[in-house]
Amino acid sequence: MxxxxxxxxxxxxxxxxxxxxxxxxxxxxxxxxxxxxxxxxxxxxxxxxxxxxxxxxxxxxxxxxxxxxxxxEAHAPVFVELPEMIANLNAPGRRASFVKLKVRLELSKEADQAAFTAAQPRVIDLFQTYLREMRPDELRGSAGSYRLREELIARASLAAAPATVVDVLFSELLVQ
Missing domain, CATH: 1.20.5 (Single alpha-helices involved in coiled-coils or other helix-helix interfaces)
Structure with a gap:
């Protein structure tokens, strides 16, 4: 111890x-x-x-x-219909491919309609030039329609700058 x-x-x-x-x-x-x-x-x-x-x-x-x-809800959306557009696609080979497109654009408010109407020729031009660069396989399926919608929204918003384009609604989309 x-x-x-x-x-x-x-x-x-x-x-x-x-x-x-x-x-x-x-x-x-x-x-x-x-x-x-x-x-x-x-x-x-x-x-x-x-x-x-x-x-x-x-x-x-x-x-x-x-x-x-x-x-x-107080401001109801306004829809503007664009004229039918037909554009040839950038297809490889000798066979020509076309797209026929009829769309309505949704604007956020009624006040944007006048600004959009003034910019409508620019919007149509941007749509046409974009469509001419697309290939037919890019438009196949729902994913192709979704990508086309997103691109058209971006281009319409850019062309009609003061107006706010919310959505592009396809009335007719035909790829041939």
Whole structure:
């Protein structure tokens, strides 16, 4: 036995071991409380309860979105029909391929119609030049129609700059 252990009484040794256990429990509680509070806060935040309590949650965004939807409903869209377009496609080989296209453009508001009508020849020109560079296999299937729609929206928006073109609606699309 060591000299320190010999000088301590048997009861003192038991008290020293219990004190070490109590200190470990205190450290565990001190560390567990902040972790528990953070976990509760994260749960409340991601469930949406805490942001709503603070007034910056999904409810505010939903109300804002509903206000924009009502504003859109108040302004009915305007449709402008373009004349039928026929263009030869960039087809390899001797056989010629053509596309026949009849579209309607959806404008965001009625005030844009006058600006679009002034820019309509430019829109038709951009459509025609784009169609002449396309290959017949690029227009096959729904993916080809989707890509064509996106390109025509981009070109119409560029040509009729103050007017806002929302969508291109195909009345007729024939590839031959």
């Amino acid at each position: 060591s000299a320190a252990a010999a000088t301590m009484a048997p009861g003192d040794a038991a008290a020293g071991a219990g004190g070490a256990k109590k200190g470990g429990k205190k450290k565990l509680i001190i560390l567990a409380i902040p972790v528990l509070l953070i976990a509760i806060g994260a749960g409340l935040w991601f469930s949406g309860i805490l942001p709503n309590m603070l007034g910056m949650g999904h409810k505010a965004e939903t109300e804002e979105h509903a206000g924009k939807e009502k504003e859109k």
